[in-house]
Structure formats: C-alpha cells, structure tokens
Amino acid sequence: MYKFLLIFLILARSGDLSILSFHRNLLGEGSEECFEKFFVAVINEKYECSNEYDFMTKDPAIKHTAYTDGQSCVLEIFKEECPEDRAVFLKENYGQLINLLTEQPTDNITCSAPYFQLEAIECNAHKHALQLEMQEQTGEKETHDGAVKVLKMCKDAQECIENSCKFTPVERDEIENSCDVLELTTSDFTVCMNTINRKKPDLSRFECLNDHDFYSKDSTVICERWKNKKDCMRQVTVEICGKDVMKSDEKFLKKFLNNLKCEV
Numbered sequence: 414m415y416k417f418l419l420i421f422l423i424l425a426r427s428g429d430l431s432i433l434s435f436h437r438n439l440l441g442e443g444s445e446e447c448f449e450k451f452f453v454a455v456i457n458e459k460y461e462c463s464n465e466y467d468f469m470t471k472d473p474a475i476k477h478t479a480y481t482d483g484q485s486c487v488l489e490i491f492k493e494e495c496p497e498d499r500a501v502f503l504k505e506n507y508g509q510l511i512n513l514l515t516e517q518p519t520d521n522i523t524c525s526a527p528y529f530q531l532e533a534i535e536c537n538a539h540k541h542a543l544q545l546e547m548q549e550q551t552g553e554k555e556t557h558d559g560a561v562k563v564l565k566m567c568k569d570a571q572e573c574i575e576n577s578c579k580f581t582p583v584e585r586d587e588i589e590n591s592c593d594v595l596e597l598t599t600s601d602f603t604v605c606m607n608t609i610n611r612k613k614p615d616l617s618r619f620e621c622l623n624d625h626d627f628y629s630k631d632s633t634v635i636c637e638r639w640k641n642k643k644d645c646m647r648q649v650t651v652e653i654c655g656k657d658v659m660k661s662d663e664k665f666l667k668k669f670l671n672n673l674k675c676e677v
Contacts, residue, residue, distance in 0.1 A: 550563065
C-alpha cells in the first residue's frame with residue numbers, strides 16, 4: 414500500500430517537474446524572439462497557410478482548434494523563423510504549447526504564468542507589425558486604403574494590450590493615443606484637409622480668415638487656426654468639402670492639437 418503510494422507521489426512529482434522544465438525551456442533564451450517572429454509572420458500573412466486558420470483570435474476554443482488543425486502550418490513557420498533547436502523543441506512539445514497558448518489560468522493575480530508571457534509577446538508582435546507597416550507606407554506610398562489598414566492594425570494592438578495584464582496604464586494610454594492620431598488621418602476631416610492642400614483653392618473670399626496663412630505648416634500658426642478660428646474653418650471646410658467634417662471629428666481634432674502642444 415505504502416509502496417504504491419510512494420510510487421504514485423514520485424510519478425506525480427516527476428510530472429510536475431516535467432511541466433516546470435517545459436515552461437522554463439519554452440521561454441528560455443531566444444524564445445521570445447522566436448514567438449514574436451511567428452506572430453508577426455501570421456499578422457503580415459507571410460505564409461499562405463496561416464490564412465486558413467484564426468491563430469490570432471481571442472476566443473480560446475477557436476484558437477485551440479486553429480492551432481490543432483493548423484499544426485503543420487505553425488511548425489512550418491517555426492522552422493523558417495526560429496533557430497533550429499527552438500523549432501525542434503516546439504515540435505516535440507506541441508501539445509503542451511497549444512494548452513499554454515489557449516488555456517488562460519484561473520489564478521492570474523501575479524500575471525506570471527507562461528500564458529500571460531506569450532500573450533504579451535503576441536501584443537508586442539502586433540506593435541512591431543504596425544511599425545513595419547507604417548515604415549512601408551511612408552512618402553509616396555501613403556494611400557487612404559493604406560492608412561485604413563494601419564488603423565486596423567493599431568486597433569488590434571490596442572485591444573491586445575488592453576486585455577493583457579502585462580502592460581502598464583501608461584503603455585495602454587500610449588497605444589490609445591497612437592490609434593486616435595491614426596484614426597484622425599483616415600477621417601473625413603483629414604481627407605478634406607488633404608483635398609484643400611492639394612488643390613490649393615483661393616481662400617481670400619473667406620473674410621473670417623483675415624490675413625491668416627491657411628497653408629502654413631508652422632505649428633504656432635496651425636494652433637492659432639484651429640483654436641481661435643474654428644467657426645471660420647468650419648465655414649471653409651463645409652463650402653469646399655461639402656460637409657461639416659469638424660463636427661464628427663471634434664475628439665480627434667483635440668488630440669491633434671494636443672500632439673502639437675497647443676493649449677486647448
């Protein structure tokens with residue numbers, strides 16, 4: 414009886430040690446970069462097979478199914494993006510990896526479980542992919558459709574960060590502000606401003622502008638324009654763009670002025 418109990422306890426303890434060892438190896442040297450490269454590759458649709466599975470969903474059941482059915486795809490990406498020893502380790506322990514990626518611990522007081530660490534890596538991958546896309550769309554490559562895509566990526570990063578216990582309130586505010594600015598760039602307000610700046614119509618008929626230089630890029634002049642001449646700017650935009658673009662974008666206009674360090 415006691416012999417059986419002793420064997421049972423030894424086996425149970427060995428199992429616990431095996432799990433702990435797996436956790437240490439999973440997040441050991443080089444692992445964070447490996448996982449981030451995997452997530453970035455999925456976000457950027459670098460591998461065609463990843464389009465067939467919803468690896469980035471927040472629904473645990475759907476994510477579990479995706480990683481189960483898409484095992485060959487996941488392992489292919491690991492093989493291409495990670496050091497060989499990492500890829501082999503993840504292949505050999507794939508079942509445990511799925512559980513860590515898809516099963517949130519019920520006790521998350523310390524936020525130290527591997528699940529939360531992997532979740533944070535996924536969020537950072539969203540941020541990294543966003544930065545890469547923004548760099549890709551600089552200069553002549555900038556388009557409205559591209560800006561909409563960047564905004565969607567920013568919102569995905571924001572949602573991930575807001576729901577992760579690994580990020581501070583300051584970090585959450587930073588991504589929120591970034592997304593607000595990006596949202597402004599895709600708004601009717603910005604489309605209207607771009608139209609005016611591109612066509613450069615004669616604005617002398619708008620007496621409310623007085624001697625104000627509408628086309629100046631100086632931040633002080635811009636602050637003056639949107640702080641003290643709002644009613645005038647509303648008149649200008651309604652007449653030229655055909656609608657009141659300021660009304661719906663008042664929130665983002667305020668963010669815009671804050672970023673310029675205007676006193677609002």
